[in-house]
Amino acid sequence: MPSLSLNQRALLMSVLILVVGLLIWEAAIPAQKAVGELTEYERLTGGGAQKAGVPPPSQVFVKAWEELSNPFYDAGPNDKGIGIQIGYSIYRVLSGYLMAAIVAIPLGFLIGMSPVAYKALNPFIQVLRPISPLAWMPLALFIIQDSEASAIFVIFICSIWPMLLNTAFGVAGVRQDWVNVARTHELGHIKTAFTVILPAAAPTIVTGMRISIGIAWLVIVAAEMLVGGTGIGYYVWNEWNNLDLTSVIFSIMMIGVVGMLLDMAFATLQRAVAYAE
Amino acid sequence: MTKPFLSIENLTQRYPDGQGGIMTVFEDATFGVEKGEFVVILGHSGCGKSTIMNILAGLADPTSGVVTMDGREVSGPSLDRGVVFQNYSLLPWLSTLKNVSFGVAARHPDWSKAKVLEHSRNYLAMVGLEGDVIHRKPSQLSGGMRQRVSIARAFANHPKLLLLDEPFGALDALTRGTIQDELLKIWGDSGQTVFMITHDIDEAILLADRILLMTNGPFARVAESVDITIPRPRNRTDIVEHPNYYAIRNHLVQFLGKRSKDLAGQASDGAAQRPETVRIDLTGTAKDPTPETRLRAVNT
Ligand SMILES: Nc1ncnc2c1ncn2[C@@H]1O[C@H](COP(=O)(O)OP(=O)(O)O)[C@@H](O)[C@H]1O
Numbered sequence A: 001m002p003s004l005s006l007n008q009r010a011l012l013m014s015v016l017i018l019v020v021g022l023l024i025w026e027a028a029i030p031a032q033k034a035v036g037e038l039t040e041y042e043r044l045t046g047g048g049a050q051k052a053g054v055p056p057p058s059q060v061f062v063k064a065w066e067e068l069s070n071p072f073y074d075a076g077p078n079d080k081g082i083g084i085q086i087g088y089s090i091y092r093v094l095s096g097y098l099m100a101a102i103v104a105i106p107l108g109f110l111i112g113m114s115p116v117a118y119k120a121l122n123p124f125i126q127v128l129r130p131i132s133p134l135a136w137m138p139l140a141l142f143i144i145q146d147s148e149a150s151a152i153f154v155i156f157i158c159s160i161w162p163m164l165l166n167t168a169f170g171v172a173g174v175r176q177d178w179v180n181v182a183r184t185h186e187l188g189h190i191k192t193a194f195t196v197i198l199p200a201a202a203p204t205i206v207t208g209m210r211i212s213i214g215i216a217w218l219v220i221v222a223a224e225m226l227v228g229g230t231g232i233g234y235y236v237w238n239e240w241n242n243l244d245l246t247s248v249i250f251s252i253m254m255i256g257v258v259g260m261l262l263d264m265a266f267a268t269l270q271r272a273v274a275y276a277e
Numbered sequence B: 001m002t003k004p005f006l007s008i009e010n011l012t013q014r015y016p017d018g019q020g021g022i023m024t025v026f027e028d029a030t031f032g033v034e035k036g037e038f039v040v041i042l043g044h045s046g047c048g049k050s051t052i053m054n055i056l057a058g059l060a061d062p063t064s065g066v067v068t069m070d071g072r073e074v075s076g077p078s079l080d081r082g083v084v085f086q087n088y089s090l091l092p093w094l095s096t097l098k099n100v101s102f103g104v105a106a107r108h109p110d111w112s113k114a115k116v117l118e119h120s121r122n123y124l125a126m127v128g129l130e131g132d133v134i135h136r137k138p139s140q141l142s143g144g145m146r147q148r149v150s151i152a153r154a155f156a157n158h159p160k161l162l163l164l165d166e167p168f169g170a171l172d173a174l175t176r177g178t179i180q181d182e183l184l185k186i187w188g189d190s191g192q193t194v195f196m197i198t199h200d201i202d203e204a205i206l207l208a209d210r211i212l213l214m215t216n217g218p219f220a221r222v223a224e225s226v227d228i229t230i231p232r233p234r235n236r237t238d239i240v241e242h243p244n245y246y247a248i249r250n251h252l253v254q255f256l257g258k259r260s261k262d263l264a265g266q267a268s269d270g271a272a273q274r275p276e277t278v279r280i281d282l283t284g285t286a287k288d289p290t291p292e293t294r295l296r297a298v299n300t
């Protein structure tokens, strides 16, 4: 056998697992009889109606093909293309996330630079951080009076902690030698922050950003199930109410794919700011 | 008496000793360095050499005492005092060239980008770094190359005083030799004042105009100032032939081996602790004075 590289062998194995998994899944679902094959009795007792059951993968593929070939149609509040739903979710995630970054990174810088600020803010962070982001939802809805903004707020509050803590940790851990290099070159505070501390702490900061985006994407699905209206989380819930499990499974997969793409974007950023000592 | 270019007066450094007490690293240390001089400070590890250097660089404040350079008190880091750190301290996310050019740009904010880069390239070339190498990151360089970058970065800024903390400590003997030669050459061309720390006796003799000898701590003292009476230009193979070489070397070995311990641990009485000048010169003197007798003579 010609020797394959590690990557090639891994790819081969992935494909094999996928195919075997799908085959088992397909075989495990009892086929629904076509209307023509039904007996008189079955037809009378409603056996012809689509039964709610876990669909086989072939059906999910058909559904995926339909949805993805026209992802942006809009036929009223309860019938929008998957692209539009995901678009809403991404929009909410990115707005909440961006606001969190704008607060967390400068604040983390301050905390990392100043032991006093660290000690003063630490108790608040320790209490606020373990709160499930969804626990904020009722308060947010009451105060903000807007479900859209409340969902964004929930994203904001859940993405802020990993970024804040990682920034503080990264900034506090910048090697004194590098700071001394900046000092002996009379760089000044702002210049030092941007040319020495930021690049030195960037890998840790971006790790925090990557954790945050992962959490934000987890939380948006739950948040949209609560607030409803639009978004991939609402879509899943809506299809469940319609007992359309094919769509549910399809949207679950889409959540996974989008989450992976978001993570990959940050992995790329992480590689870009990494440095070897 | 006019003050020397770099003047250290009654410098004292104390630290908490970690058990509720106080540890005095050195007390009332007083010495000077003239403009253009190459001074090496030699002493055992832990005696306080780096502490002195960080104070001279302005990176640390002494417990008490004053340092003045060019008549002005040192009260913080400055571009006038370039530092070559023991661990090179290159910024690992910048290329070799950028590691030098960011310093040059800081020194000359009015220069064009092209001028900054050309100046940086010139100094890298002076330490033998040319071509592709200068676009590599420090992690892709050998220890010797990194130290060359660090030296180029310091010299490129033409500081009035250059401070080097055991710059060759982590290098193998061959590389160390080459870089020492490069350092001597750049220093010879620039006429800068250099203050360097080492614990290598031969390196000290090769490079220095004057060696300051430090006793062990706590209460370390800069006990002696030994003139290196070997003419320049020097090179490592020829200086060993010089009649003063072994006399000086023996004196230094003696000090580090024995007297650095004997003299250690004495508190000053509040007076400035100045090093004693030692001048060993066997050239053109009466026939056959043994080094030992001469040494005793200068040490009284
Ligand atoms: N920040 C500090 N706090 C407490 N002790 C220190 C500190 N810095 C240095 N020392 C002590 O001062 C002494 C001199 O240190 P140092 O100047 O680094 O020595 P050298 O460079 O000669 O090896 C050592 O005993 C060291 O433990």
Ligand SMILES: [Mg+2]
Pocket (backbone or CB within 6 Å): B049, B050, B051
């Ligand atoms: Mg040291």
